[in-house]
Amino acid sequence: MKKIEAIIQPFKLEEVKTALIAAGVEGITVSEVRGHGRQKGHTEVYRGHEYRVDLLPKVKLEMVVADSSVSPVIEALRAAASTGKIGDEKIFVAPIEEVIRIRNGEIGEAAL
Amino acid sequence: MNKFFPQGSAVVCLLGALLLPTLACAADDPAARMDALEAAAKSAQSAGDNAWMLTSAALVLLMTGPGLALFYGGLVRKKNILATMMQSFTMMAVITVLWAIVGYSLAFGAGSPFLGDLRYLFLNGVGAAPNADYAGTIPQQTFMVYQLMFAIITPALITGAFAERMKFSAMLLFMILWTLVVYFPMAHMVWGKGGFLNAFSGGAVPSFDFAGGTVVHITSGVSALVCALYIGKRVGYPESSTAPHSLVLSFIGACLLWVGWFGFNAGSALAASGLATSAFVATHFAAATAALGWMFAEWIENGKPSVLGGISGAVAGLVAITPASGFVKPMPALLIGFLAGLVCYFMVTVLKHKLGYDDTLDAFGVHGAGGTLGALLTGVFATNAVNDALKDASGKPAALGLVDGHTAQIVNQAIGVAIAWGLAIVGTFIILKIVDATIGLRVTKEQEIEGLDLVLHGEEGYTMES
Numbered sequence: 082m083k084k085i086e087a088i089i090q091p092f093k094l095e096e097v098k099t100a101l102i103a104a105g106v107e108g109i110t111v112s113e114v115r116g117h118g119r120q121k122g123h124t125e126v127y128r129g130h131e132y133r134v135d136l137l138p139k140v141k142l143e144m145v146v147a148d149s150s151v152s153p154v155i156e157a158l159r160a161a162a163s164t165g166k167i168g169d170e171k172i173f174v175a176p177i178e179e180v181i182r183i184r185n186g187e188i189g190e191a192a193l
Numbered sequence: 194m195n196k197f198f199p200q201g202s203a204v205v206c207l208l209g210a211l212l213l214p215t216l217a218c219a220a221d222d223p224a225a226r227m228d229a230l231e232a233a234a235k236s237a238q239s240a241g242d243n244a245w246m247l248t249s250a251a252l253v254l255l256m257t258g259p260g261l262a263l264f265y266g267g268l269v270r271k272k273n274i275l276a277t278m279m280q281s282f283t284m285m286a287v288i289t290v291l292w293a294i295v296g297y298s299l300a301f302g303a304g305s306p307f308l309g310d311l312r313y314l315f316l317n318g319v320g321a322a323p324n325a326d327y328a329g330t331i332p333q334q335t336f337m338v339y340q341l342m343f344a345i346i347t348p349a350l351i352t353g354a355f356a357e358r359m360k361f362s363a364m365l366l367f368m369i370l371w372t373l374v375v376y377f378p379m380a381h382m383v384w385g386k387g388g389f390l391n392a393f394s395g396g397a398v399p400s401f402d403f404a405g406g407t408v409v410h411i412t413s414g415v416s417a418l419v420c421a422l423y424i425g426k427r428v429g430y431p432e433s434s435t436a437p438h439s440l441v442l443s444f445i446g447a448c449l450l451w452v453g454w455f456g457f458n459a460g461s462a463l464a465a466s467g468l469a470t471s472a473f474v475a476t477h478f479a480a481a482t483a484a485l486g487w488m489f490a491e492w493i494e495n496g497k498p499s500v501l502g503g504i505s506g507a508v509a510g511l512v513a514i515t516p517a518s519g520f521v522k523p524m525p526a527l528l529i530g531f532l533a534g535l536v537c538y539f540m541v542t543v544l545k546h547k548l549g550y551d552d553t554l555d556a557f558g559v560h561g562a563g564g565t566l567g568a569l570l571t572g573v574f575a576t577n578a579v580n581d582a583l584k585d586a587s588g589k590p591a592a593l594g595l596v597d598g599h600t601a602q603i604v605n606q607a608i609g610v611a612i613a614w615g616l617a618i619v620g621t622f623i624i625l626k627i628v629d630a631t632i633g634l635r636v637t638k639e640q641e642i643e644g645l646d647l648v649l650h651g652e653e654g655y656t657m658e659s
Binding site: 125127128129132 | 436543555
């Protein structure tokens with residue numbers, strides 16, 4: 082099993098969600114986060130006082146999938162989240178040792 | 194503030210006659226009939242004036258809460274929103290008590306040219322009967338509660354200067370002393386019977402301040418500057434971000450201020466008169482051009498017209514037109530507003546940063562600067578075509594400002610401005626010294642970083658978990 086963590090542009094969330102469901106992902110967790118990669122922020126001005134805003138709002142999606150699903154899910158994610166411009170952010174993949182369903186104690190891929 | 198009361202018109206008399214059943218029995222006696230008509234006309238005018246003045250009083254209270262509380266609350270960081278709103282709200286409570294006990298008397302008792310006396314202590318004798326010295330057609334109690342709303346918002350304006358770092362207890366003591374030492378004397382000098390600056394009551398220096406350019410805005414704005422300089426900058430200012438946490442709240446607050454200001458300025462006619470309408474129009478016009486002035490200045494300089502710029506401009510225009518509102522025609526009102534937008538924009542965005550003081554919410558840049566500009570321009574544009582309450586020796590309406598050919602009025606206005614500045618600087622400095630020496634002014638550095646909402650009030654403005 083692998084955990085796929087994707088940071089995307091907030092306005093792409095709906096498209097990405099639809100694509101992931103189509104690719105067979107059963108559950109995702111979404112959080113609003115702030116960050117930046119190579120893309121830098123912008124400047125805001127309040128009554129002549131300039132503020133540099135480096136950390137921009139992004140959306141983080143987390144999902145755990147079976148090894149066999151990793152490639153198709155990443156493909157679906159990239160296709161839906163990409164605008165081709167700087168600021169599209171990244172996908173991280175990490176191994177998962179165990180999954181336990183709290184309700185009934187199922188473990189492994191059956192719990193996904 | 195002045196006494197312009199249109200006499201009951203024929204229509205009002207007729208209406209009164211229709212409503213008065215005793216007329217039938219008095220029909221045979223012309224004298225009794227005239228008396229009855231007069232009484233009916235008076236009562237009709239009094240009802241109209243009183244309805245407008247009670248409405249105005251409510252509108253002026255609306256300016257403090259929620260108007261100013263939202264305007265200021267949105268401009269601070271979210272950890273300080275409750276503490277900031279609480280400061281304005283507390284003025285609604287504490288100044289009311291002070292006013293009831295001694296404030297009204299010190300401001301409006303005849304007394305000396307500089308301070309009232311104790312004739313209205315505990316509101317003794319302030320009831321339904323009008324006080325002809327101030328407003329002859331409404332209950333004195335209406336006049337009293339209307340003036341109270343001005344005494345509430347004035348200290349509340351100062352809280353913008355020391356927002357995000359002052360102890361609540363220190364704020365409370367400071368405001369009580371400040372209202373006693375600065376506000377009551379200034380209100381008496383400008384509006385009180387026999388006041389030193391009261392043009393309509395034989396003041397030694399006859400200056401014009403229709404709704405509080407000197408009494409409210411200069412005193413609060415200049416005191417705000419003294420507070421900002423004395424208390425010092427916020428931790429991390431200006432290096433770390435102190436950007437407003439919700440301009441949405443500030444926007445709602447500013448629009449409520451704009452609406453409430455009709456009570457403030459048009460209500461200062463103290464009657465539902467043509468003068469009230471004139472002040473209403475001048476007020477609205479100045480807010481409009483000031484919003485545009487600030488907005489365009491910012492657009493040209495930064496490339497973007499900001500929301501905060503637009504609403505700050507509107508407030509600046511409302512401040513500047515306050516002393517002039519009952520004396521100027523609509524076109525000068527447009528000009529006064531526009532100039533206020535530009536001048537306050539410069540004060541807040543350029544001069545403040547050059548001088549380096551931390552007037553958190555720009556109480557000085559908007560109220561001090563806008564009030565001073567408005568008070569001086571009143572001397573230029575005041576005209577008896579708008580306000581004929583002041584008579585010359587021959588009983589004709591006196592020339593008011595420069596546009597009436599009365600150049601000397603600008604000097605009178607400048608003296609009024611200087612007195613307001615002087616009283617505010619000296620009074621505020623002494624009171625800050627006293628409060629600093631007794632209970633201390635600032636929260637600790639750690640408390641300031643944690644945020645005043647939690648530290649001072651044990652609450653949070655935004656609790657996402659609930």
